[in-house]
Amino acid sequence: xxxxxxxxxxxxxxxxxxxxxxxxxxAAPAPADPPLNIHAIVMFVVFVAITLGIxxxxxxxxxxxxxxxxxxxxxxxxxxxxxxxxDYMSAASFLGIAALVYMNGFYGLxxxxxxxxxxxxxxxxxxxxxxxxxxxxxxxxxxxxxxxGPVRTMAAIGxxxxxxxxxxxxxxxxxxxxxxxxxxxSYQVSIVIVGALIIIYVTFGGMKATTWVQIIKAxxxxxxxxxxxxGVMMHEGFSFEKLFADAxxxxxxxxxIMQSVVPIGAKANPIESISLGLTLMFGTAGLPHILMRFFTxxxxxxxxxxxxxxxxxxxxxxxxxxxxGFGAIVLVANNPDYVADLSKxxxxxxGGGSMPAVYLSHALGGDFFLGFIAxxxxxxxxxxxxxxxxxxxxxxxxxxxxxxIKKGKSTEAEEVWVSKLCVIGLGIIAILLGIAFEKxxxxxxxxxxxxxxxxxxxxxxxxxxxxxxxxxxxxLWGGYTGIFGSIGLLIIGPTVWTKVMGMGxxxxxYDFPTFFVLPTVLIVAYIASVTDxxxxxxxxxxxFEAQEIRSETGLGAEVGxxx
Amino acid sequence: xxxxxxxxxxxxxxxxxxxxQRDTLAWTLSACVLVLYFGFVLMVAFAPEVLTSPISDTxxxxxxMLVGVGVIICxxxxxxxxxxxxxxxxxxxxxxxxxxxxx
Numbered sequence: 069x070x071x072x073x074x075x076x077x078x079x080x081x082x083x084x085x086x087x088x089x090x091x092x093x094x095a096a097p098a099p100a101d102p103p104l105n106i107h108a109i110v111m112f113v114v115f116v117a118i119t120l121g122i123x124x125x126x127x128x129x130x131x132x133x134x135x136x137x138x139x140x141x142x143x144x145x146x147x148x149x150x151x152x153x154x155d156y157m158s159a160a161s162f163l164g165i166a167a168l169v170y171m172n173g174f175y176g177l178x179x180x181x182x183x184x185x186x187x188x189x190x191x192x193x194x195x196x197x198x199x200x201x202x203x204x205x206x207x208x209x210x211x212x213x214x215x216x217g218p219v220r221t222m223a224a225i226g227x228x229x230x231x232x233x234x235x236x237x238x239x240x241x242x243x244x245x246x247x248x249x250x251x252x253x254s255y256q257v258s259i260v261i262v263g264a265l266i267i268i269y270v271t272f273g274g275m276k277a278t279t280w281v282q283i284i285k286a287x288x289x290x291x292x293x294x295x296x297x298x299g300v301m302m303h304e305g306f307s308f309e310k311l312f313a314d315a316x317x318x319x320x321x322x323x324x325i326m327q328s329v330v331p332i333g334a335k336a337n338p339i340e341s342i343s344l345g346l347t348l349m350f351g352t353a354g355l356p357h358i359l360m361r362f363f364t365x366x367x368x369x370x371x372x373x374x375x376x377x378x379x380x381x382x383x384x385x386x387x388x389x390x391x392x393g394f395g396a397i398v399l400v401a402n403n404p405d406y407v408a409d410l411s412k413x414x415x416x417x418x419g420g421g422s423m424p425a426v427y428l429s430h431a432l433g434g435d436f437f438l439g440f441i442a443x444x445x446x447x448x449x450x451x452x453x454x455x456x457x458x459x460x461x462x463x464x465x466x467x468x469x470x471x472x473i474k475k476g477k478s479t480e481a482e483e484v485w486v487s488k489l490c491v492i493g494l495g496i497i498a499i500l501l502g503i504a505f506e507k508x509x510x511x512x513x514x515x516x517x518x519x520x521x522x523x524x525x526x527x528x529x530x531x532x533x534x535x536x537x538x539x540x541x542x543x544l545w546g547g548y549t550g551i552f553g554s555i556g557l558l559i560i561g562p563t564v565w566t567k568v569m570g571m572g573x574x575x576x577x578y579d580f581p582t583f584f585v586l587p588t589v590l591i592v593a594y595i596a597s598v599t600d601x602x603x604x605x606x607x608x609x610x611x612f613e614a615q616e617i618r619s620e621t622g623l624g625a626e627v628g629x630x631x
Numbered sequence: 632x633x634x635x636x637x638x639x640x641x642x643x644x645x646x647x648x649x650x651x652q653r654d655t656l657a658w659t660l661s662a663c664v665l666v667l668y669f670g671f672v673l674m675v676a677f678a679p680e681v682l683t684s685p686i687s688d689t690x691x692x693x694x695x696m697l698v699g700v701g702v703i704i705c706x707x708x709x710x711x712x713x714x715x716x717x718x719x720x721x722x723x724x725x726x727x728x729x730x731x732x733x734x
Contacts, residue, residue: 174683177699178675185668188706192657192664192713309690316691326693327683329675338676345672369722376714383703617640620650621725623732 105250107439115288115447116265122280126273133480134626136274136487137204137462138363142629143279145370149377152361154282156183156352156378157289157385158452159241159422159445160513165386166425169393170400171415172332173315173325176393180386182345186352187382191375194353196368197533200618200625205459206359206525207467210532213611215540215604217472222547224467226524227356229551230517231460232497234357235453237513239263239502241422242449248419249426249442256503263499266454270461270495271488275364278454285444285451290381292444293388296425299432300395315397320414325397343583350586351518354525357452357459366628389425396424399431406430453498461490516558523585524550531593533619536612539597539605546593550585557581636732643731649724656716660709671695671702 130136143151158164161183169176202208207223239259246258253261269277304311312326319325321332330336352358362371400406402414406427409416417423429441465487470478478486505513528547531538558564560575578584597605618624640646674682674695682695 174693174696177696178672181668181671181699181702184703185664185706188664188710188713189661191710192661196717309692312691323691326685326691326696329679329682329695336679341676342669342672345669345675349668369718372714372717376710379707379710383707386703387700613641614637616650617637617646620653621640621646621728623636623640623729 104252105435105439105442107436108249108442109439111439111443112446115284115443118284119265119269119277119281119447119450122284123269123273123277126276126280130272130274130276133204133466133484135276136484137360137458137466138626139275139279140629141364141366141626143364143366143370143374145365145373146377147279147283148361148365148370148374149381150286151279151282151364152358152374152378153381153385154286154289154448154451155358155361155455156382157286157448158238159245159449160237161386162289162293162389162448163241163245163422163425163445165389166393166396166428167422169390170396170424171421172328173319173321173394173397175328175331177390178329178341178344179348180390182348183352184379184383184386186349187375187379189349190353190358191372191379193530194359194533195362195371195375196622197619198359198362198529199365199368199371200620200622201533201615202363203626204360204363204466205462206356206529207463210529210543212532213608213615214532214538214543215608216476219540219543219547220467220471222544222551223525223528224463224472226354226520226528226547226551227463227467228460229555230354230356230521230525231456231463231494232501233513233517233520234355235456235460235494235498236501236505237517238449238453238456239498240505240513242446242453243502243506244420244422245426245442245445245449248423249438255506259499259502262450262453263495263502265450266457266498267492267495269450269454270458270491274484275458278451278458279364281447281451281454285447286381288444289448290385292429292441293385293392295437296395296429296432296441297388297391299437300391300399300428303395303399303432311391311394311398315394318401319397320401337578339583340578340580343578343580346586347518347522347580347582350522350526350582352521354521354529355517356463356521356525357455359525359529360455360459360462363626368622368625370628392425392428395432396428400424400427403427403431457491457494457498460494461487464490464494516563519558519580519582519585520551520554522582523554523589524548527586527589527593531590533615535597536609537597538593539600539602539608541600541602541605542593542595542597545596546589549592550589553585553588554581557585639732639734640728643728645724645731646728649721649728652724653717653721656713660713663709664706667702667705671698674698 134140165176165180168179198209201212207220210223211219239262242262243255243259246253247255269281304314316322316326324332365371365374404410406417407414408418417427426442430438465483469486470483524547527550528543532543557576558581561579562574563579565571565574682698683693686692686694
């Protein structure tokens, strides 16, 4: 034990050295020598050791591009279901939804529901067709019968924007979490540790390592959340009535937490509510790291099953986070051990907005359980960041490098090599942006990425698969309208314009632009396609039949590994 | 994909039947999810008092909580329905079509 502790301290010291170049970000105030959180560190080190072992195992089995991007297409439905849940149950949903519920009560459930209902849509419309048509990225599918260069470029830009925003959110969460739990490690060093680990996982182990990290993490997270929800219910005598009544009594806004369908204190805004709903639902179906998971399974049938398993895990998990959020109102709010300054607010916690779930574990099971949940949360961030980084790298290497720049003439080995360089690049970008975005709310950033996914990736993918009439021109105009429309309205919206840039009242009054952008994208794609009289446009419409045979029957699809 | 097997598939009446049946199921189920979810969202937007009223006089639990959890559970059930149908009905159809095309 002593030896281990010493190696941990040595590890921390080494990591601090790595962080010196990042010292431009503001230094965190040094707390008055708090005790080292041994439980969290030991469990975290065990997780890292196991996952590095898996990475070593996976690295020896990763030889081809299909191994690197798609785990050799040998993942089963159940495994992929777990990995999907692992990819999707990010720290933002675990810590973020629990925190939303903790602050706003019932309102948090609106997010959970919205984040779940995208999954049936993915199953009914996308999953099997994606597996049948694609190779490594969703751009393979969007550009299947269209002009490769421009359509892939557009799809890759959409992917990269989503991936980078999502990465920022995850990195910030990781930094805050680790720094709060182990104050000896600064925010910047925490992010550097995350960045370094994911670069190792992904460059060496590719999708195989990433998938198994996801599976283990999903198991840990589901187990940990189950224990927490059980602990809360045990404390409340297994009565939901008592849980909610106690929460109403403990929360400073009392019954308002059951009666507000907007964040507490905000004005009801129907358009914003609808726009949020659209964003959460269709954004899920446009996340590149989620769509990429369907290329790892053996066939369309496994893709289908994996969504069913994934949806069950995710639905179960969201119900747990809801219980956890309410449990935190009862057990964490008003508690001087966790609240930053009781005289100012009984809700605001030490260590920031995403801590309710973490402190709840301490209230339920002391230092040991806190250590476990903290390690699980950290594992979650590592796993999600790995998946994101691989998705971003595949957009750069498979779409941009191999198919746009080299026009499909690069070798597999070159492509994988470029991909690994991109992983390192994205890892470094994540570290730098994570440090730059320290003070942002994690859950918010995730919501913004969903807007872009819902307005560009999702509609173009669905149109390309289902609508014979879509041509390259329609896909490009529609796709870019989605990308630039979302970004433009986000910039002049309340979050960025007013809160981030401090430019006064927002020009566009809504946080979520999907309500306006998604219909515009569909209209633009439609008009640009039907007015496209070019011969190439006609060829693209004629190619729909062959695409449909492959998409519906799997004839000619990438072959999966046999078991 | 060889052109021969593609044209055999296109000429197979069961192929059109497969696409029609599967697309009908997929879009019907999607519509169900959309109706369920946007029913919930529109209530949030335009009739929040329905969702926020307590389930009984003695309870603090709002109706919307049950509706929300209900939407989650229904979504999972609809996913299950699709998978059962696809496994039991569409997979054998595809298999027969492929066998015919390979003849």
